[in-house]
Amino acid sequence: MSERTLRLGSAAVAVLGTAITAYLLYVRQTGGALVCSTGGCETVQSSSYAVVLGVPVAALGLIGFLALVVTALAQGDWARLSQATLALTAFLFSAYLLYIQLAVIDAICQWCLAADVLTTAIVALALLRLRLGGAPAR
Numbered sequence: 001m002s003e004r005t006l007r008l009g010s011a012a013v014a015v016l017g018t019a020i021t022a023y024l025l026y027v028r029q030t031g032g033a034l035v036c037s038t039g040g041c042e043t044v045q046s047s048s049y050a051v052v053l054g055v056p057v058a059a060l061g062l063i064g065f066l067a068l069v070v071t072a073l074a075q076g077d078w079a080r081l082s083q084a085t086l087a088l089t090a091f092l093f094s095a096y097l098l099y100i101q102l103a104v105i106d107a108i109c110q111w112c113l114a115a116d117v118l119t120t121a122i123v124a125l126a127l128l129r130l131r132l133g134g135a136p137a138r
Contacts, residue, residue, distance in 0.1 A: 003075075006129040010072035010083065010122055014065050017118040020111055021061035028056055040107030047107075049100050057097065061115060064090050068122055080130045087119070087126035094119045 024045065027034050034041040044050065050057050064086065071083035094116045101108055 001128070001132075003129055003132060006125050006132070007072050007075070010087075010125040010129070011069050013118050013121050013125070014068040014072055017065035017115055017122070018062060018069060020115050020118070021058050021065055024058035024111055025056060025062055028058055034109075034111065036110055038108045038110045040101075040105075041109040041111060043107035044101055044105055044109035044112060047105050049097070049105065060093075065118075068126075072122075072126075077133070080126075080133065084123075084126040084130040087123040090119045091123040 024034070026032075028045060028050075034045060036042065045058075052060060067086055068083065068090070071079055071086055074082075097112065098116055101112065
């Protein structure tokens with residue numbers, strides 16, 4: 001797999017994550033109701049864990065996914081390292097938030113789970129890109 005393919009794939013996945021977190025932030029800021037099949041989205045979004053230091057988690061996710069789009073599209077060693085670092089940080093934070101949903105809040109948000117799946121895909125692609133480095137495509 002070429003670095004270009006990994007970069008474009010990562011960027012595409014991060015754009016999807018951007019869309020999800022933008023939706024969550026929009027609904028939160030406008031006071032609208034989330035479309036939710038699990039029944040737990042409102043519970044999760046209205047919990048005290050939906051805000052970190054006064055910033056909605058959806059806003060953190062939006063910023064994170066946007067940064068992942070930028071680092072995925074950028075080329076070079078620093079871009080690869082930055083993407084992998086951001087992706088791993090996002091993955092660990094999403095794992096923490098998933099634990100909170102399951103063990104503390106006792107509710108599941110389908111949008112959060114979708115973002116978690118996308119984050120997992122991005123970290124895998126970013127680490128593969130980092131491992132391949134600047135190796136030419138085969």
